[in-house]
Amino acid sequence: MIARQILASFPKEVDTLIEPFAGSAAISVAAAYHKKANRFLLNDLNKPLMALLDIIINDPHKIAGDYESLWQKQLGQERAYYDFIRDEFNKTHRPDYFLYLLARCVKASVRYNAAGEFNQSPDNRRKGRRPTSMRQEILGVSTLLRGKTIVTSGDYTDILDVVSESDLVYMDPPYQGTSQNKDPRYYSGLNLNELIEFLAELNKRQILFLLSYDGRTGKKTYGAELPPNLNLHKIEIHAGRSSQSTLLGKKAETYESLYVSPALTQRLQADQNERVDELSPWGKAHFDTYPKQLELGIV
Numbered sequence: 534m535i536a537r538q539i540l541a542s543f544p545k546e547v548d549t550l551i552e553p554f555a556g557s558a559a560i561s562v563a564a565a566y567h568k569k570a571n572r573f574l575l576n577d578l579n580k581p582l583m584a585l586l587d588i589i590i591n592d593p594h595k596i597a598g599d600y601e602s603l604w605q606k607q608l609g610q611e612r613a614y615y616d617f618i619r620d621e622f623n624k625t626h627r628p629d630y631f632l633y634l635l636a637r638c639v640k641a642s643v644r645y646n647a648a649g650e651f652n653q654s655p656d657n658r659r660k661g662r663r664p665t666s667m668r669q670e671i672l673g674v675s676t677l678l679r680g681k682t683i684v685t686s687g688d689y690t691d692i693l694d695v696v697s698e699s700d701l702v703y704m705d706p707p708y709q710g711t712s713q714n715k716d717p718r719y720y721s722g723l724n725l726n727e728l729i730e731f732l733a734e735l736n737k738r739q740i741l742f743l744l745s746y747d748g749r750t751g752k753k754t755y756g757a758e759l760p761p762n763l764n765l766h767k768i769e770i771h772a773g774r775s776s777q778s779t780l781l782g783k784k785a786e787t788y789e790s791l792y793v794s795p796a797l798t799q800r801l802q803a804d805q806n807e808r809v810d811e812l813s814p815w816g817k818a819h820f821d822t823y824p825k826q827l828e829l830g831i832v
Contacts, residue, residue, distance in 0.1 A: 553689035
């Protein structure tokens with residue numbers, strides 16, 4: 534649901550979709566499936582994660598086979614084998630070890646200790662995704678991205694060397710309040726002032742970008758407001774009911790904020806005007822009855 538609403542804010546034509554904080558590359562996969570971009574650049578500071586993505590895209594049968602081998606070897610000794618693979622991964626950073634850990638760990642959620650080592654516990658209720666299902670998913674991602682994707686691992690600001698006005702940058706950095714270096718949920722932290730300077734530089738160069746950053750649950754907000762001088766258009770995306778509130782016996786809806794750059798807002802308006810010009814006389818006469826999102830160009 535969230536990915537669909539993010540894709541709705543893409544312009545009509547995108548040469549390269551760039552994700553400086555790629556993570557699992559979910560938005561790029563969705564964009565490839567819906568043919569929203571021609572090429573993709575996936576970057577993240579987490580080198581083992583990018584190495585895994587690279588082999589999933591470019592050598593899917595090998596990583597699927599390696600995962601199946603690990604999955605079979607664990608049977609009957611699941612907890613001990615998980616601990617063994619976790620220790621080996623922290624020594625070697627092998628992509629197949631990482632994939633196995635992601636499939637077995639609690640909530641598929643990565644955790645790191647102060648030394649940068651993977652330290653998440655296993656979900657002892659399950660053995661991880663079955664090899665047949667994992668292979669199918671891997672091959673699907675490879676089919677969508679192979680031959681049109683570059684995978685890198687570096688600082689997010691490095692994209693300034695390659696981004697152009699025909700590209701779209703989508704950013705999903707760690708949320709404020711959860712991005713300190715000591716936080717076990719993230720490979721590395723993020724400095725808010727540096728991010729603001731980076732966004733200002735993108736604006737100066739008229740780069741199209743989308744930023745998923747803060748949000749709210751009920752009346753409780755997360756993260757400080759981005760400065761008004763960035764001139765970003767804010768859209769709230771409904772992310773469903775808060776699981777934490779549900780556990781506490783409360784009902785609260787969660788919303789994530791999506792920020793649209795000034796250059797992208799202008800492009801979306803131009804795309805909308807082009808669509809209006811292509812309408813029949815009847816369509817133009819009834820344009821005012823179209824959904825509000827279409828009027829804003831966020832379609």
